[in-house]
Amino acid sequence: MSLSWISPAERIQALPPYVFARLDELKAKAREQGLDLIDLGMGNPDGATPQPVVEAAVAAMQNSSNHGYPPFEGTASFRRAITNWYNRRYDVELDPDSEALPLIGSKEGLTHLAIAYINPGDLVLVPNPAYPAHFRGPLIAGGKIHSLILKPENDWLIDLAAIPDDVAKAAKILYFNYPSNPTAATAPREFFEEIVAFAKKYEILLVHDLCYAELAFDGYQPTSLLEIPGAKDISVEFHTLSKTYNMAGWRVGFVVGNRHIIQGLRTLKTNLDYGIFAALQSAAETALQLPDIYLHEVQNRYIRRRDFLIQGLGELGWNIPKTKATMYLWVPCAEGMGSTDFALSVLQQTGVVVTPGNAFGSAGEGYVRISLIAECDRLAEVLQRFKQANICYSPDAMLSSADIT
Numbered sequence: 540m541s542l543s544w545i546s547p548a549e550r551i552q553a554l555p556p557y558v559f560a561r562l563d564e565l566k567a568k569a570r571e572q573g574l575d576l577i578d579l580g581m582g583n584p585d586g587a588t589p590q591p592v593v594e595a596a597v598a599a600m601q602n603s604s605n606h607g608y609p610p611f612e613g614t615a616s617f618r619r620a621i622t623n624w625y626n627r628r629y630d631v632e633l634d635p636d637s638e639a640l641p642l643i644g645s646k647e648g649l650t651h652l653a654i655a656y657i658n659p660g661d662l663v664l665v666p667n668p669a670y671p672a673h674f675r676g677p678l679i680a681g682g683k684i685h686s687l688i689l690k691p692e693n694d695w696l697i698d699l700a701a702i703p704d705d706v707a708k709a710a711k712i713l714y715f716n717y718p719s720n721p722t723a724a725t726a727p728r729e730f731f732e733e734i735v736a737f738a739k740k741y742e743i744l745l746v747h748d749l750c751y752a753e754l755a756f757d758g759y760q761p762t763s764l765l766e767i768p769g770a771k772d773i774s775v776e777f778h779t780l781s782k783t784y785n786m787a788g789w790r791v792g793f794v795v796g797n798r799h800i801i802q803g804l805r806t807l808k809t810n811l812d813y814g815i816f817a818a819l820q821s822a823a824e825t826a827l828q829l830p831d832i833y834l835h836e837v838q839n840r841y842i843r844r845r846d847f848l849i850q851g852l853g854e855l856g857w858n859i860p861k862t863k864a865t866m867y868l869w870v871p872c873a874e875g876m877g878s879t880d881f882a883l884s885v886l887q888q889t890g891v892v893v894t895p896g897n898a899f900g901s902a903g904e905g906y907v908r909i910s911l912i913a914e915c916d917r918l919a920e921v922l923q924r925f926k927q928a929n930i931c932y933s934p935d936a937m938l939s940s941a942d943i944t
């Protein structure tokens with residue numbers, strides 16, 4: 540029996556189409572044809588997890604006390620490692636029992652927070668473009684999204700003054716993320732002060748995603764929302780070990796901040812999962828205690844790639860400002876081309892995978908995101924292929940949509 544009469548729940552059907560799906564199909568086809576793909580699509584770090592973390596995981600796996608269900612709320616020692624790390628990094632005191640919660644990656648927590656706090660019809664403010672979990676989570680929960688359109692002329696910062704008073708009054712939650720995926724924009728401390736004042740005025744829960752806390756360059760240090768006095772009253776902040784420690788596959792993240800909000804998320808998760816394998820929590824503790832030299836290695840790798848690619852794309856006509864953080868370049872499409880057409884065209888003509896900006900929301904149209912997840916010799920190959928295929932940022936030598944099959 541096909542079961543074709545059973546359709547997915549409306550909350551799944553209501554999700555916007557997944558732009559990655561068409562890209563995946565074409566990637567598979569290109570691989571079948573033996574094309575040497577260079578995949579700069581996902582934000583999936585290519586480096587190895589630091590050796591001390593791998594060794595800590597192996598040792599912890601040998602310990603049978605780690606083999607059972609872990610505590611729902613995470614191990615006490617990982618929670619302590621989180622709050623110690625947080626205190627060292629941002630000079631903010633947090634209670635490990637109530638103000639920190641380990642997550643099976645931050646995407647899991649960002650989405651489950653929406654399910655824990657958003658009722659059908661609740662209004663949620665979400666930047667556009669944004670990391671997809673920031674709007675897909677609220678949509679799954681039945682929330683109504685009010686897009687905060689980000690613009691290059693405002694350095695991709697949220698324009699709080701442009702939010703209508705009635706919208707702000709009705710809003711329940713505001714998701715945001717600086718340093719930003721996908722735009723790589725950063726926000727000054729004053730912006731964080733303003734958004735805290737805004738949220739207090741309108742009684743809105745702030746959900747900040749500080750995924751790129753440590754992928755910051757040239758002396759720039761991203762602000763944590765909880766550094767702002769009074770922020771803890773109205774906010775939570777999500778962190779991940781995926782990017783900083785090359786641990787994307789391990790699925791370890793955490794949320795810190797307001798204890799009541801964390802309690803709601805914990806209650807939901809108690810009904811859904813058992814948390815992270817205890818041996819991995821033990822290894823994650825080791826990661827958070829690594830000396831800064833490990834961070835500098837990771838940062839220097841991205842700095843090298845960023846500089847190399849910005850210089851090379853510059854020679855092809857793109858004028859991309861130096862990014863202060865993240866592992867991405869946010870690149871305007873060849874003139875006159877939409878994001879999807881441009882990304883597909885680049886893939887078909889060069890075998891290079893980039894992510895269409897509209898995967899992050901309608902305001903990402905006209906851009907593609909390039910992840911710095913290959914070494915400079917591969918990036919040199921990317922530039923060479925672009926040159927050969929005449930992919931450049933100049934109105935005369937553009938690809939046209941008609942070239943796309």
Ligand SMILES: Cc1ncc(COP(=O)(O)O)c(C=O)c1O
Pocket residue numbers: 582643644645646647670716720748750778779780781787790791792
């Ligand atoms: C802004 C942002 N938040 C969260 C995540 C997901 O992180 P995790 O691996 O912890 O689920 C990503 C991954 O790309 C991201 O860019």
